[in-house]
Amino acid sequence: MKILVIGAGFVGSAAAERLKELGHDVTVTATSEEKVARLKERFGKAVVLRGSDVETVNSAVAGMDAVVVTAGPSAANSMTPEERAVTYREILVKTAENVVAAAGPETKLVSLSSLSVYGDAANHLDVIDEDSPVTESSDPSPANFLLMEAAYGRAGDRAVILRCGDIFGEGDPPIGEKVAMAHKYLGGSVPFSGEALLYRLQVNDAADAIVHAIENDLSGVYNLTHPELPPRNAELFDRLSAEQGLPPLVYRNEIASPAKPISVDKLSATGFKAARSFTY
Secondary structure, X not given: OEEEEEXXXXXXXXXXXXXXXXXXXXXXXXXXXHHHHHXXXXXXXXXXXXOOOHHHHHHHHOOOOEEEEOOOOOHHHXXXXXXHHHHHHHHHHHHHHHHHHHOOOOOEEEEEEEHHHHOOOXXXXXXXXXXXXXXXXXXXXXXXXXXXXXXXHOOHHHEEEEEEXXXXXXXXXXXXXXXXXXXXXXXXXXXXXXXXXXXXXXXXXXXXXXXXXXXXXXXXXXXXXXXOOOOEHHHHHHHHHHHOOOOOOEEXXXXXXXXXXXXXXXXXXOOOOOOOXXXX
16 A cells, blocks of 8 residues: 655654555655655655645645554644644644545545543543543644544545544653653643543554554544553642652643543454553
8 A cells, every 4th residue: 555644753653664564655754854854764755744735735645545644733832722723723633634635535544633532521421432522622722633533534434533642652751751841841830630531652552553543444533542540640740749849730721631431442342452561
């Protein structure tokens, strides 16, 4: 298969490597010539692309059997609602709209979404699955993830949406370091909920799920995380703050997230399970 991976960062590069190893003809993208030069050394085929640019998306998607979209907003540009409104709209929604418009009638589409789309709308349930209600929050984070999902949904059975937790891996700062950075650079105030469960996903599990979706011709929406119950944000972050002699964080609850267990039964039924260990 000819496969385009939009956003060859943390997850995209890992997925591209696996797809190449399986014999697929893979092209990856980045947003600058400098990054593309490095990617060409690693993958052979790489192009400069911004998902919000209609012409470059049309050119890159043409003739592809599958398009994998792993491009996502950076945390550094997502700390306020105003920043999220701009960044999430451009990177998530515009990319989705352009990819769907450019894709051929048989082109498979695989995209990473977020468990934040549930917000707190399903916290009255014992377990949250793919049929559970999603948030009506106006915050730009879940709102734009849902707009992105709706755009891919217009591709019908050709689209696969993987709702992920926090993705981590080699080179990612430890959570304790991130907590210290929140105190240092954000004044100890963060936009999410203290009661939310901190679901995490190892980057290689995310990459394997993408490959699994393509190789098994999946379609629809799937929760992608570990089946184990994680700690709550405040439970973990405030302990890590105390261990560093720092006060508890302030949780602004701008981005409400699930506080009940997430079911991964639907994806498990297709033969996939996140297999790697995760740390807190």
